[in-house]
Amino acid sequence: MPIKVKQSLPARDILEKENIFVMTETRAMTQDIRPLKVLVLNLMPTKIVTETQILRKLSNTPLQIEVEFLQTATYRSKHTDKSHLDEFYKTFDEVSNKYFDGLIITGAPLDFVDYEDVEYWDEICEIMEWSKKHVHCTFYLCWGAFAGLYYHYGIRKRDRVPKLSGIYKHKILKKKSPLFRGFDDEFYAPHSRATEVTREQILAEPALELMAESDEAGVAIVKSKDSRQFYVLCHTEYDADTLKLEYERDTEKGMNPQLPVNYFPDDDPTKEPVVNWRSAGQLLWTNWINYYVYQTTPYDINDVENE
Template sequence: MPIKVKQNLPARDILENENIFVMTDTRAMTQDIRPLKVLVLNLMPTKIVTETQILRKLSNTPLQIEVEFLQTVTYQSQHTDESHLNEFYKTFDDVKDDYYDGLVITGAPLDFVDYEDVDYWDEICEIMEWSKKHVHCTFHLCWGAFAGLYYHYGIRKRDRIPKLSGIYEHKLLNKKSPLFRGFDDVFYAPQSRATEVTREQILNEPELELMAESDIAGVTIVKSKDSRQLFVLCHLEYDADTLKLEYERDKAKGMNPEVPYNYFPDDDPTKEPVVNWRSAGQLLWTNWINYYVYQTTPYDIKEVENE
């Protein structure tokens, strides 16, 4: 939450230059507060796991956030009980006339599938187009980020073999950005994907800003310059055992996966992983909600349509 100070306090300018949100007493007297509305398009097969991971990140803020979950109708989940979906999920027809402060589009296990071959691609495109006039800021995650970069900017993914799996060191390219408030100069983050985009693709698009990258994992966080779109290719929301469970699943399928990089102590899968990304993950999601949603969304959410 912002700190409130007198209008002319000398420290105000210093703090604001450090990206610390300072609210003057004049503004505070006229401020109205309402709950933020966030919609989560959950494309993961393990929906309950993903729900929990995202809600955990959104919950660490004093702001009141109303979260709704969205499912596709052109593809029926095979891994989540239908009663759960019927009770807790909406369809696009249910929300198409509504407005939201934030939208999260999750990943999906579709690394080697062309976008146009995805069963629900047309529906995803309809939702992303709708978001331009009905959502203040969208957080695209992993496959959702690749899909968003392709739909909005025509940036194509390419295969990455072997699969990128493990914990990688990343560096900030814009340390003063509010998105990285509280971050160290480098941070660790889980990666789990077999696709990538290049830094040249991002830098060649004038409407995009490359925010964070890794010497090994490459492009990791991208933002539109108008701050309405955020594309995150890493998984700072992952639990301690998520990569372990993925590794064991792939082994059981006979896929002979590589041991996730820098994840198990001594690269020994019998040892419990040590989490070194949780604080960065919390900062990323909290900063998104605070600086890119709460601080800038219109009080009358329907005004999003005119932004």
């Protein structure tokens, strides 16, 4: 798929070296089609890493996708150069009058923080409320998923100690769903979180469907029955070394973290992890964009408000 991004976005060079077709704005202007418009609210401190992971997962479809990145105005990232944010990111005020086919809200390192104590919580709520009329389909990821379940349905997260970290086997509960087209009956995916919601909480909400879960990791994928919201608690977009880097970071901080489960061969952190989640992850994101965004979004994007 040609992902339409700015010419100078750092992720562009990385993805092109992986033979992923990234289309610049100049080239996109010569194609007489309407690209899907996808907005990414990136709440992660590692902005460029997360940009690259998400763009990689949106890459395997013939559709043209125009991606815009959104940052919070009420909190400025301390881990990303200001020039990068100024060039590639917009604030909510700059997009609030627009309409989007898809919205992705990422995770954030806020496991043990109450939602109302998050510095930018009011802004996140405003964006989630805005999405009901301005976005056809929203993909909530990790902390973003917990925040969405709480805001839209009042489902509260609870702490999970020790932190869930590793690669876990999942079972698909809705095997005929287009979301899982091409999947095996079981799939592997990383988790990295210290919070959870229970299957009982999800099943008690009539507007939600539990799509996939793990015996060890619990709830993994949930969607609204109208297919306008997806809540993904696992990290199928993770790189091979993401959990390794998190483990090394926490070790250096003296946090004495547990080894990620089922990750390092022989539980030896000196050995390189073997990826067993990449294909399922690619299918998950591709199926979402193909079946739940492209197939159902209105051709006139302004009609999203009337859905």
